[in-house]
Amino acid sequence: MVLDAPGRPLAARTIELRDPGPGEVLLRVAACGVCRTDLHVIDGDLKQPKLPLVLGHEVVGRVVALGRGVERFREHDRVGVPWLGATCGHCLHCLADRENLCDTPQFNGYTRDGGYAQHMLADAAHTFPLPDGYDDAHAAPLLCAGLIGFRALRFAGEARTLGIYGFGAAAHVIAQLAIQEGRQVFAFTRAGDADSQSFARQLGCVWAGATTELPPEPLDAAVLFAPVGGLVPAALRATRKAGTVVCGGIHMSDIPSFPYELLWGERVLRSVANLTRVDAEEFLALAPKVPVRTHVQCYPLAQANTALADLRGGRVQGAAVLMCE
Ligand SMILES: [Zn+2]
Ligand SMILES: [Zn+2]
Secondary structure (H helix, E strand, O other): OOOOOOOOOOOOOOOOOOOOOEEEEEEEEEEEEHHHHHHHHHOOOOOOOOEEOOOOOOEEEEEEOOOOOOOOOOOOOEEOOOOOOOOOOOOOOHHHOOOOHHHOOEOOOOOEEEOOOOOOEEHHHEOOOOOOOOHHHHHHHHOOOHHHHHHHHHOOOOEEEEEEOOOHHHHHHHHHHHHHHEEEEEEEOOOOHHHHHHHHHOOOOEEEEEOOOOOOOOEEEEEEOOOOOHHHHHHHHHEEEEEEEOOOOOOOOOOOOHHHHHHHOOOEEEEOOOOOOHHHHHHHHHHHOOOOOOOOEEEEEEEEEEHHHHHHHOOOOOOEEEOOO
């Protein structure tokens, strides 16, 4: 399913496959998660995508061919491919264990073709074995919603009371992780979104309400997954002194000005960008131990545009996943 230009629907097309280059693996794709970032690419919020482009960065597939020098995998291995597609290995950030901030990174489904397809070429060093206990569809959301959510949750530190703004795919994964760690989770959704609020309560959140409400007690930390800048002052207002507000999305509408008083008291406001391979290894080992159970809404690959429209319209509970075989 190919994006020819921002703003256009994806088109089904046959693309000639090339053999995997050095360090690459060729995958037969089984399932690919649909992420809000894909909407940001389609909408042109993320600049200069590869065009035409195959979206998709929560890819579950099986290795069908190995490029020269790949020793990490064998044919038929089931693997996962996340957002981080390749890193340079020698810039300031790569050398400081922050490869998520690499100066010349590649991203799957953005600067290289991703997994809205039957086959995909991936950099083997940025491809991961997947835990057993998840079928292909349920494993897919672990690869972005899970991974980025995990990184965002780590930045919430020791928070006992945790607010999550925007209760979509990432939120439903990290709520489970946070609850298992003994935290109290407060879920914030669009006003009137009773389905998402009851979904949050079913997962064990102690409170669910609208983003316009204040929680019944102050938050030690908040994580924002909704790409709405106006939620930043709202989350700061709900967070106690020395608390942290983490922005987990790759794009957000402008943040309105707000009184300094909301940040005063040593509150910390920060973003989370991408993931490192260490995040992937740690989270994929942790998820089955929690255990994180993903909730998926599956669509055939050919219905990618419907899945994207449902995500945009708030009609997905948990994660949308394309079945690509
Ligand atoms: Zn780098
Ligand atoms: Zn994503």
